[in-house]
Amino acid sequence: MENLYLPKLVTIEDAYLETPDVKSFRLVFKDEALRESFTFKTGQFGLYSAFGLGESTFCISNAPTRKGYIQCTFRKTGRVTGGLFDLSIGDTMGFRGPFGNHFPIDEWKGKDITFIAGGIGLPPVRSVILNCLDRREDFGDITIVYGSRCVEDLVYKNELQHWNDRDDVALYQTVDPGGETPDWKGEVGFVPMILEKAAPKPKNSIAVICGPPIMIKFSLSVLEELGFSDNDVYTTLENKMKCGVGKCGRCNVGDIYICKEGPVYTAAEIKKMYYDF
Amino acid sequence: MSQENTEETQATETTETFEPKIMAFVCNWCTYAGADLAGTSRMEYRPNVRIIKLPCTGRIDPLFIIKAFENGADGVLVSGCHPGDCHYTAGNYHAKRRWIAFRSLMEFTGIDTRRLQFSWISASEALKWVDLINNVTDEIKALGPFMDFKNLKG
Amino acid sequence: MEKALREKARELLTTGEANVIIGYEWNRRKTRATPAFITKADEVDRLIFNPLCVNNLSIYLTRKNKDILRMGKPAIVAKGCDIKNIVVLISEGQVKREDVVIIGMSCNGVVYKQGLWKGELRPEIMPVKCHNCDVRNPHLTDFVIGDHIDFTPPETPRGMVFDKIAALDAKTPGERWSFWLEEFSRCIKCYACRQACSLCYCERCITEKNVPQWIETSAHQRGNIAWNLVRAMHLAGRCTFCGECERSCPANIKLNLVNQKLVLTVKDAFDFKSGYDEKIHPPMIVFSPDDTENFIK
Amino acid sequence: MKAMYLKKAELGKLISSVQDSGALFVGPVVDAGNVVYKEIGSASELTGDYIIPVTTYKQWVFPQTEVVATFAVTKEGVDLDGVDLDPPDVVVFGARACEAASLASLRSVFTWGEDDEFYTRREDRITVITVGCTAIDDECFCTTVELSPASTTGSDIYLRETTDDEYMAVAVTKKGEAFIKAHHGVFHQKRAAEPELVELKLPEPIKGIKKEKISAWLARTDNYQSELWPRLTRKCFGCGACTFSCPTCHCFDITDEGTAFGGERRKNWDACQFDHFTAHASGHNPRDTQFKRWRNRFMCKFKYYPDKFKTTGCVGCGRCIRVCPVRLDITEVMEEISQISE
Known part of the structure; x- marks a missing residue:
């Protein structure tokens, strides 16, 4: 019987503590055939099981161009993520997915791309960044603005270093005022302010945003001032999900089921939705 | 419930050698110390009891007791400092009020109150602890496995 | 009026x-x-x-x-x-x-x-x-x-609820258990009893606390028994017997019986009836050294 | 297929015939003062004296709680087992026309995109025998939502009572035809004169309600913020009685039960009326007050279902009105919306 709710078993191949409460896993399917056949698109998400505790939803944070494994990053907040957080290399967990729509990267060929992320909002964006970097010649300028509350809370520190070292990426790292350490070399200030400073050119350009609602709100108005069209600004909507397949009825924003029709939307599409955030 | 439980239940049903599982919720300062004294004094008593130590009997939520039964306990023992001896002055008095109501509720619901026992045991009463555990174990052994809860459909 | x-x-x-x-x-x-x-x-x-x-x-x-x-x-x-x-x-x-x-x-x-x-x-x-x-x-x-109403309630409370409590008390524990098992099995976990109760004012109910999940949310016997016992217990010494929970219950579970039983227990044990004096603390947050029971060994 | 007849006195025969075939027979019985659907053993348990049972028969296609996977955690890893569902055949007798129409709505959700076989396998094996209503109450409003006691949508067999204590049975679907054939010993053809049918009772359509006006008003996203929602629905205190007794409500939760060593994953009914239904782990809740949750229920019935799934979201059975502890009447909201949009 086709069981929509039956997860696939995955093994934690690598685990990495990003911040005191954020962990990244690198997962491989137990089923070797599935390792080969599994594909996903950038922006899609999965449901991750800690057996005995339940399932939790977060994005797949690696790029589909790097095959054979899944990466995810999550913050320990509740029952399931708390359980997942306690797992370590070699442990088994469950995965269902991939679900949802994806970023239309192929349509972005030849354009400049600006990534704007805050805190734990970087993982979904990372998938797009990696995808774009793997096909670097397809795109114009790449700008990344990433900030968090404090230096300790920045995720993917190694990767940030790597992006910083590249000549073909403009990386702006920032922490909220008061969150800096004495040896902090990045910016200090909220993400929207730094975005204003980075001032990406709006023409022939795409912006991808992910982060806390308040950051999204102010970044959107900055982008608007810079002259970005709502059709060129992408974000991913996150809502509580249980089934991932449009049955359980809780992720809807108005008539839109985020898990099936989302989570990736342009700002223009979001403005047309019922206000149910 | 875990498969371990159901297997064990089935096993105990078929044999004469039923060994009850007894859950004891005890306070850190008196009963636990009493049980500890029994241990350090090399007193022997029935191994059927599993102890959960809490700071005070006032911390014992009736929910713990329900949860213990749900998870396959055949009996539950709750024990703490004698009235007036509470390390936190009055935790056991509050607990006593709660137990009066809870025991009445359990009785009204039809749960055999012999499976839910309460006692006061001080840090020096190792003997009382040993006797209590032996008695409670015998009593619950005689009652057999607590099928009321084990038979609940999950 | x-x-x-x-x-x-x-x-x-x-x-x-x-x-x-x-x-x-x-x-x-x-x-x-x-x-x-x-x-x-x-x-x-x-x-x-x-x-x-x-x-x-x-x-x-x-x-x-x-x-x-x-x-x-x-x-x-x-x-x-x-x-x-x-x-x-x-x-x-x-x-x-x-x-x-x-x-x-x-x-x-x-x-x-x-x-x-x-x-x-x-x-x-x-x-x-x-x-x-x-x-x-x-x-x-x-x-x-409205006008003053002359009505003296009976000395000892009467009515179906009290009769049923007495009848249940007279039964064996086994009979009581099957009675409640049957009652609580009808529970559909709609939580109308909780939502209708003004004394169940927690913003996060114990059933919604999931680290750990104390009460199983499934509407199977185990989850239903746990929920109904805990709900009753949380109202011990507080319930005023307004009856809203039973009235709201779409499955007609006799919640008034458990509630009233605890009202009677609290009355007997602590001589307290809730809902009359706003200056007196509810019985479960205070104590008296003279509280008596007969079951603690 | 021609109309067949079934003597009320021979229901017992039908029940044993169904049970002999290995199927469950579900019908309305009185339980603790309520008429509810229940699996029954004999005809004496059935009641004929009801408007509509308090509970729905959706529990036989979408159980309140069901295991979707079991797991055991061992040193080596996790043993995970799916469920190979083989549900029994179920015959629901005495359903009402309004409720029968709801299975199509549930199916549309559970087969949208991927098929939820926990639902479809059960629904494939259910036979719905509807009895036309000869009594109604104030809460019935099927005629307001374009159904009626005479509608056969969703029924497999439609029964009408006759004045000589029989049912006239019309097979609506192939499944219904097959059912009558399988139990042909109980059904018979009328030989004498045409029987007289007991007249159906139809609720008067509520005049103030205009369905097109409601959809047009709901379609405007600015009305989502209308003051009407809090004004009319703030008395709702957020229990799940309406959703759990609704034949088209489909929301569920997926939860794990057990210990660190093993347990099961369950699919349980859930309700959009509960405050933690949409709450994020961060504490943010998109529907943080009760009127927003109630608004979602109304929108789901009258906007999302019709637009997205092309089925009816509300069949007018009136159960949500009957069970509501604060008597929040969905038709009053429909009427109010129809009127303000004039």
């Missing part, structure tokens, strides 16, 4: 003594009374009061209903039995006495379920609480609407 109520409501709204009147109004067909929130003085004529006004409106004073709290200072239309709940809310620090205007209604009784109403209040359709009511003249009020 309704006229006096409307006048009082108009006065409270115009003077600004209250911003919202929580009362009752007719439904569209005028067959049922339903809660109403009146904020404008020219709408007070919607207010009604009759034996169909069975809801315990004190639920709207709790923090569960934040959007109602945001409407401003409430004046609540309350029968004596509803006032008992307000008293408990005050004694537990949930509501400040000065933050609510209580319009007490003299009451001759209500109907247990509104569907039973055929235009006349007969004893058979009244809930047990009404037959034993000692607060037909409301006890904690700012204003009383």
Whole structure:
């Protein structure tokens, strides 16, 4: 019987503590055939099981161009993520997915791309960044603005270093005022302010945003001032999900089921939705 | 419930050698110390009891007791400092009020109150602890496995 | 009576003594009374009061209903039995006495379920609480609407609930267990009992606490027994026997029996009846060194 | 297929015939003062004196709680087992026309995109035998939502009572035809004169309600913020009685039960009326007050279902009105919306 709710078993191949409460896993399917056949698109998400505790939803944070494994990053907040957080290399967990729509990267060929992320909002964006970097010649300028509350809370520190070292990426790292350490070399200030400073050119350009609602709100108005069209600004909507397949009825924003029709939307599409955030 | 439980239940049903599982919720300062004294004094008593130590009997939520039964306990023992001896002055008095109501509720619901026992045991009463555990174990052994809860459909 | 109520409501709204009147109004067909929130003085004529006004409106004073709290200072239309709940809310620090205007209604009784109403209040359709009511003249009020009612409740409470409790007490534990198993098995976990209860005011109920998941949320026997026992226990010494939980239960589970059993237990053990004096602490948060029991070894 | 007849006195025969075939027979019985659907053993348990049972028969296609996977955690890893569902045949007798129409709505959700076989396998094996209503109450409003006691949508067999204590049975679907054939010993053809049918009772359509006006008003996203929502629905205190007794409500939760060593994953009914239904782990809740949750229920019935799934979201059975502890009447909201949009 086709069981929509039956997860696939995955093994934690690598685990990495990003911040005191954020962990990244690198997962491989137990089923070797599935390792080969599994594909996903950038922006899609999965449901991750800690057996005995339940399932939790977060994005797949690696790029589909790097095959054979899944990466995810999550913050320990509740029952399931708390359980997942306690797992370590070699442990088994469950995965269902991939679900949802994806970023239309192929349509972005030849354009400049600006990534704007805050805190734990970087993982979904990372998938797009990696995808774009793997096909670097397809795109114009790449700008990344990433900030968090404090230096300790920045995720993917190694990767940030790597992006910083590249000549073909403009990386702006920032922490909220008061969150800096004495040896902090990045910016200090909220993400929207730094975005204003980075001032990406709006023409022939795409912006991808992910982060806390308040950051999204102010970044959107900055982008608007810079002259970005709502059709060129992408974000991913996150809502509580249980089934991932449009049955359980809780992720809807108005008539839109985020898990099936989302989570990736342009700002223009979001403005047309019922206000149910 | 875990498969371990159901297997064990089935096993105990078929044999004469039923060994009850007894859950004891005890306070850190008196009963636990009493049980500890029994241990350090090399007193022997029935191994059927599993102890959960809490700071005070006032911390014992009736929910713990329900949860213990749900998870396959055949009996539950709750024990703490004698009235007036509470390390936190009055935790056991509050607990006593709660137990009066809870025991009445359990009785009204039809749960055999012999499976839910309460006692006061001080840090020096190792003997009382040993006797209590032996008695409670015998009593619950005689009652057999607590099928009321084990038979609940999950 | 309704006229006096409307006048009082108009006065409270115009003077600004209250911003919202929580009362009752007719439904569209005028067959049922339903809660109403009146904020404008020219709408007070919607207010009604009759034996169909069975809801315990004190639920709207709790923090569960934040959007109602945001409407401003409430004046609540309350029968004596509803006032008992307000008293408990005050004694537990949930509501400040000065933050609510209580319009007490003299009451001759209500109907247990509104569907039973055929235009006349007969004893058979009244809930047990009404037959034993000692607060037909409301006890904690700012204003009383209606005439003084001469009614002396029976010395020892009577009625079906008490008979059933006595009958159950006389049975063996095994029989009681099967009775409750059957009752609780019908539970569908809609939590109407919790939501209807003004004393279940937690913003996060124990069933919603999931680290660990104390009470299984599935509506199977195990989860249902745990939920119903814990709900009853959380109301021990607090329940005023307003009966809203049982009335709201779509599965007709006899919640009044467990609740009243605990009311009786608390009365016997601590000589306390909840809902009469807002200055006395509820029995489960205080103690007396003289509390006696016969089961602690 | 021609109309067949079934003597009321021979229901017992039908029940044993169904049970002999290995199927469950579900019908309305009185339980603790309520008429509910229940699996029954004999005809004496059935009641004929009801408007509509308080509970729905959706529990036989979408159980309140069901295991979707079991797992055991061992040193080596996790043993995970799916469920190979083989549900029994179920015959629901005495359904009402309104409720029968709801299975199509549930199916549309559970087969949208991927098929939820926990639902479809059960629904494939259910036979719905509807009895036309000869009594109604104030809460019935099927005629307001374009159904009626005479509609056969969703029924497999439609029964009408006759004045000589029989049912006239019309097979609506192939499944119904097959059912009558399988139990042909109980059904018979009328030989004498045409029987007289007991007249159906139809609720008067509520005049103030205009369906097109409601959809047009709901379609405007600015009306989502209308003051009407809090005004009419703030008395709702957020229990799940309406959703759990609704034949088209489909929301569920997926939860794990057990210990660190093993347990099961369950699919349980859930309700959009509960405050934690949409709450994020961060504490943010998109529907943080009760009127927003109630608004979602209304929108789901009258906007999302019709637009997205092309099925009806509300069949007018009136159960949500009957069970509501604060008597929040969905038709009053429909009427109000129809009127303000004039």
